[in-house]
Amino acid sequence: MSDTGIGARMLRKEDHRFITGKGRYTDDINLPGQAVGYFLRSPHAHAEIKKIDIKKAEKAPGVLCVLTGEDAAADNIGGVICGWMIHSKDGSPMKAGPHPVLAQGKVRHVGDQVAVVVAHTMAQAKAAAEMINVTYKVLDANVDPVASQKRGTPQVHDVASKNTVFEWELGDKAATEAAFASAAHITSLDLVNNRLAPNAMEPRAAIGSYDEGEDHYTLYTTSQNPHVARLVISAFVGLAPEHKLRVIAPDVGGGFGSKIFIYAEEVVCLWASKRAGGVPVKWVADRSEAFLTDANGRDHVTKAELATDSNGRITGLRAKTIANMGAYLSTFASSVPTYLYATLLSGQYNIPAIYAEVDAVYTNTSPVDAYRGAGRPEATYVVERLMETAARELGMDPADFRAKNFVNSFPHQTPVIMCYDAGDYGASQKKAMEMIDYAGFEKRKAASARKGKLRGIGFSNYIEACGIAPSAAVGSLGAGVGLWESAEVRVNPVGTVEILTGSHSHGQGHETTFAQLVSDRLGIPADQVAIVHGDTDKVQFGMGTYGSRSGAVGMTAISKALDKIEAKAKKVAAHVMEASESDVEFKDGSFSVKGTDKKMAFGEVALSAYVAHKFPTSEIEPGLKEGAFHDPTNFTFPAGCHICELEVDADTGVTEIVDWVAVDDFGNVINPMIVEGQVHGGIAQGIGQALTEAVVYDEGGQLLTGSYMDYCMPRADNLPSFKLGFTKTECPSNPLGIKGCGEAGAIAAPAAVMNALTSALGVKDVPMPATPQNVWNAMAHLREAAE
Amino acid sequence: MPAISMTVNGEKVCGDVEGRTLLVDFIRGNLGKTGTHVGCDTSQCGACVVHVDGKAIKSCTALAVACDGATVNTVEGLATNGKLHPMQEAFREHHGLQCGFCTPGMIMAGIDIVKRKGKKLKEETIREELEGNICRCTGYHNIVKAIQAGAAKM
Ligand code: FES
Ligand code: FES
Numbered sequence: 034m035s036d037t038g039i040g041a042r043m044l045r046k047e048d049h050r051f052i053t054g055k056g057r058y059t060d061d062i063n064l065p066g067q068a069v070g071y072f073l074r075s076p077h078a079h080a081e082i083k084k085i086d087i088k089k090a091e092k093a094p095g096v097l098c099v100l101t102g103e104d105a106a107a108d109n110i111g112g113v114i115c116g117w118m119i120h121s122k123d124g125s126p127m128k129a130g131p132h133p134v135l136a137q138g139k140v141r142h143v144g145d146q147v148a149v150v151v152a153h154t155m156a157q158a159k160a161a162a163e164m165i166n167v168t169y170k171v172l173d174a175n176v177d178p179v180a181s182q183k184r185g186t187p188q189v190h191d192v193a194s195k196n197t198v199f200e201w202e203l204g205d206k207a208a209t210e211a212a213f214a215s216a217a218h219i220t221s222l223d224l225v226n227n228r229l230a231p232n233a234m235e236p237r238a239a240i241g242s243y244d245e246g247e248d249h250y251t252l253y254t255t256s257q258n259p260h261v262a263r264l265v266i267s268a269f270v271g272l273a274p275e276h277k278l279r280v281i282a283p284d285v286g287g288g289f290g291s292k293i294f295i296y297a298e299e300v301v302c303l304w305a306s307k308r309a310g311g312v313p314v315k316w317v318a319d320r321s322e323a324f325l326t327d328a329n330g331r332d333h334v335t336k337a338e339l340a341t342d343s344n345g346r347i348t349g350l351r352a353k354t355i356a357n358m359g360a361y362l363s364t365f366a367s368s369v370p371t372y373l374y375a376t377l378l379s380g381q382y383n384i385p386a387i388y389a390e391v392d393a394v395y396t397n398t399s400p401v402d403a404y405r406g407a408g409r410p411e412a413t414y415v416v417e418r419l420m421e422t423a424a425r426e427l428g429m430d431p432a433d434f435r436a437k438n439f440v441n442s443f444p445h446q447t448p449v450i451m452c453y454d455a456g457d458y459g460a461s462q463k464k465a466m467e468m469i470d471y472a473g474f475e476k477r478k479a480a481s482a483r484k485g486k487l488r489g490i491g492f493s494n495y496i497e498a499c500g501i502a503p504s505a506a507v508g509s510l511g512a513g514v515g516l517w518e519s520a521e522v523r524v525n526p527v528g529t530v531e532i533l534t535g536s537h538s539h540g541q542g543h544e545t546t547f548a549q550l551v552s553d554r555l556g557i558p559a560d561q562v563a564i565v566h567g568d569t570d571k572v573q574f575g576m577g578t579y580g581s582r583s584g585a586v587g588m589t590a591i592s593k594a595l596d597k598i599e600a601k602a603k604k605v606a607a608h609v610m611e612a613s614e615s616d617v618e619f620k621d622g623s624f625s626v627k628g629t630d631k632k633m634a635f636g637e638v639a640l641s642a643y644v645a646h647k648f649p650t651s652e653i654e655p656g657l658k659e660g661a662f663h664d665p666t667n668f669t670f671p672a673g674c675h676i677c678e679l680e681v682d683a684d685t686g687v688t689e690i691v692d693w694v695a696v697d698d699f700g701n702v703i704n705p706m707i708v709e710g711q712v713h714g715g716i717a718q719g720i721g722q723a724l725t726e727a728v729v730y731d732e733g734g735q736l737l738t739g740s741y742m743d744y745c746m747p748r749a750d751n752l753p754s755f756k757l758g759f760t761k762t763e764c765p766s767n768p769l770g771i772k773g774c775g776e777a778g779a780i781a782a783p784a785a786v787m788n789a790l791t792s793a794l795g796v797k798d799v800p801m802p803a804t805p806q807n808v809w810n811a812m813a814h815l816r817e818a819a820e
Numbered sequence: 821m822p823a824i825s826m827t828v829n830g831e832k833v834c835g836d837v838e839g840r841t842l843l844v845d846f847i848r849g850n851l852g853k854t855g856t857h858v859g860c861d862t863s864q865c866g867a868c869v870v871h872v873d874g875k876a877i878k879s880c881t882a883l884a885v886a887c888d889g890a891t892v893n894t895v896e897g898l899a900t901n902g903k904l905h906p907m908q909e910a911f912r913e914h915h916g917l918q919c920g921f922c923t924p925g926m927i928m929a930g931i932d933i934v935k936r937k938g939k940k941l942k943e944e945t946i947r948e949e950l951e952g953n954i955c956r957c958t959g960y961h962n963i964v965k966a967i968q969a970g971a972a973k974m
């Protein structure tokens with residue numbers, strides 16, 4: 034293995050600019066003459082807009098324009114859309130209410146955008162916004178998703194009666210009912226998967242710029258998928274056709290899903306720039322605005338049951354989930370609690386019958402969509418909490434109970450669509466148990482007890498489906514787009530290489546890992562490779578980065594393009610070296626002719642391809658540039674075993690995680706250092722969900738967790754260092770054998786923490802986040818017993 | 821508008837600011853040094869940490885006028901003659917950053933921890949001292965390692 038090839042712990046190429054303060058995030062960009070946009074937002078969760086008086090504001094100092102929903106309608110600016118169609122059990126299509134870029138007639142959540150003020154300075158814009166007079170008729174709010182479908186609950190959208198977006202099902206209902214009817218034991222749990230705010234540290238931002246001379250728009254935005262943003266803004270919002278709109282997503286400071294979506298503010302900045310006579314309009318969310326308007330994650334309420342026979346084998350699983358969509362259907366919202374959730378309810382186990390029902394509901398809260406893991410953390414939480422609870426109820430060791438039910442022959446078709454292609458779940462569990470010294474747990478528990486601490490241990494054997502996704506398959510399930518990826522390889526005459534990719538890096542380190550692939554394949558140093566991404570004018574098209582897809586899908590596209598480069602370079606080399614093409618070999622960066630000492634370095638062949646003196650250009654075109662689109666044949670299935678060990682202070686309810694082992698199977702790994710970093714970050718987010726984080730609204734729909742004072746982000750001292758291990762089964766559905774690692778930690782972690790915590794306390798459930806107060810309440814039985 | 825002057829990364833700078841202008845806005849807006857970031861509006865995240873007269877402060881929580889005459893160092897001023905500061909180098913070597921947004925604040929906070937607590941830092945100390953810096957990407961694991969290693973080399 035070279036220092037820069039596949040498998041090397043190569044340091045990141047992108048780091049230099051970030052550690053020296055030279056990163057270029059959207060807010061670091063300032064266009065000449067730029068003005069600022071400031072959004073006036075609804076203070077009410079639910080209200081009719083009777084009147085908006087902007088006269089005074091328009092005349093305020095420094096103001097260029099004030100725009101409302103009426104103006105948007107007059108200019109035919111369409112709303113933002115949800116791109117995944119889900120059908121209810123009865124065959125009816127989901128009920129998507131309109132989502133205008135500025136409210137029209139009604140506001141539906143606190144923070145809903147009502148008007149935008151464009152002014153020279155932020156102070157001027159804010160002062161003018163104060164002068165806008167909005168007359169509201171305040172309506173009762175619908176905040177609790179469980180009450181949302183009840184009669185008498187206020188209606189968020191007229192099109193969705195009983196606030197129901199869809200009532201969806203998956204699996205074989207009759208077979209599952211039969212399994213439960215004949216079960217020896219049934220384990221049931223009522224679980225709440227708490228609502229989370231993604232909180233990328235860089236708040237969302239956008240600069241819209243309209244060029245009157247060219248009738249052309251440019252958008253700088255904090256996006257994980259600039260091409261999809263351009264597609265939606267063109268085809269659905271109808272602002273401008275694609276060739277008249279350039280979208281640039283420069284350095285992006287984290288996304289975790291929340292920057293996949295197309296948001297109203299991006300559209301409004303573009304449109305407002307035109308309305309302001311071509312002055313660029315910049316908007317940067319402050320953190321309070323992010324809490325009010327970024328799409329949230331999770332927010333499921335689930336009743337889940339597991340049926341087992343008298344031998345401890347699982348015979349069935351069923352789940353009924355209410356999924357909160359918030360006030361509007363965000364870009365991919367409908368896919369999250371359906372095809373990204375229920376399709377993973379088989380976990381790592383042989384489960385003959387599964388049936389899931391999901392009701393998606395509107396509430397007067399900000400929209401909910403994909404957040405790191407998207408559906409799969411919710412599924413893992415259901416399955417792994419059920420597994421641990423069932424084992425306890427059956428008096429079995431949770432590890433043995435799992436092992437007894439593992440899938441161990443592949444391919445394995447689950448009853449819920451997915452076909453697992455490769456894995457070795459027993460190997461990961463065994464390694465994790467060794468790493469944490471599972472056998473020594475009882476001793477450690479006794480030692481903790483002597484210090485007055487309750488010690489617990491919990492497993493989470495997650496599986497997820499990523500490398501999203503085969504286009505025809507997702508199309509048949511309702512996706513409005515295909516989920517392939519594109520790549521272009523441009524070899525320069527001197528032999529350096531530019532890779533244009535539709536993937537977008539916002540922390541994942543693509544500039545390094547993609548360069549490693551090229552270095553490995555072409556035998557050139559990684560510093561002779563540049564990765565170009567995030568600009569629709571440079572990269573022709575791409576589907577972006579989410580669903581741990583940039584490795585399995587994005588890099589496979591690059592690999593395919595490299596195949597074509599190699600094939601053409603061979604042809605050129607054959608002519609230059611006057612050999613037959615079949616005698617030319619390419620290895621370690623040079624082309625040689627079998628049985629001779631003739632040899633050419635990759636760079637020499639590149640130069641020959643451009644000079645074009647030594648081959649017939651009627652047969653071989655000059656130049657060396659190839660492109661490829663790759664559509665995956667299956668999802669990839671990373672899986673593993675996380676074990677959490679924690680201590681609870683019985684006097685205060687404070688939980689401390691004292692040990693964490695994660696053993697993951699990601700197939701082949703390009704850069705172990707980067708993969709480990711992804712796992713660390715994912716686990717931290719999962720622990721955050723389990724112990725500290727929750728988005729909370731009061732009964733009237735006011736957000737109570739609107740800043741870092743109230744929304745508790747995990748800090749360094751809430752977390753341990755993590756012990757990581759790896760096992761490997763190669764992924765058969767892509768040539769690199771890789772699976773994807775971006776979401777695994779966040780998917781696995783919450784169940785591991787909560788299984789450990791419930792084991793420590795000897796209770797069935799503690800609500801997430803398990804704050805000291807929630808833990809204290811869950812310990813009431815212990816205090817009573819002590820009295 | 822009051823006129824202020826300060827020494828930023830060794831350079832004398834001046835400008836006219838409003839009384840309410842925050843130090844971070846002066847640094848980013850007036851001086852165009854965009855390495856210092858803004859991640860929150862409640863003084864919690866630490867993306868904006870700079871050194872003022874040798875001490876780490878959150879530049880989102882200081883008024884520019886209050887720093888009139890001060891010596892300010894930002895992440896852009898750490899490398900000398902093209903040579904990275906040991907703390908910068910350590911973040912790179914230990915993969916202490918992913919998206920890079922929290923990184924300038926983390927590096928500036930890390931250097932300040934060393935100044936106050938010395939070069940031999942226990943993991944526990946670093947974790948406690950990072951109370952005011954939030955990272956969403958790394959889970960802190962490698963940031964802690966980087967600060968420990970950077971401290972030893974300072
Ligand atoms: S921006 Fe200063 S602490 Fe967050
Ligand atoms: S590296 Fe992204 S927030 Fe820390």
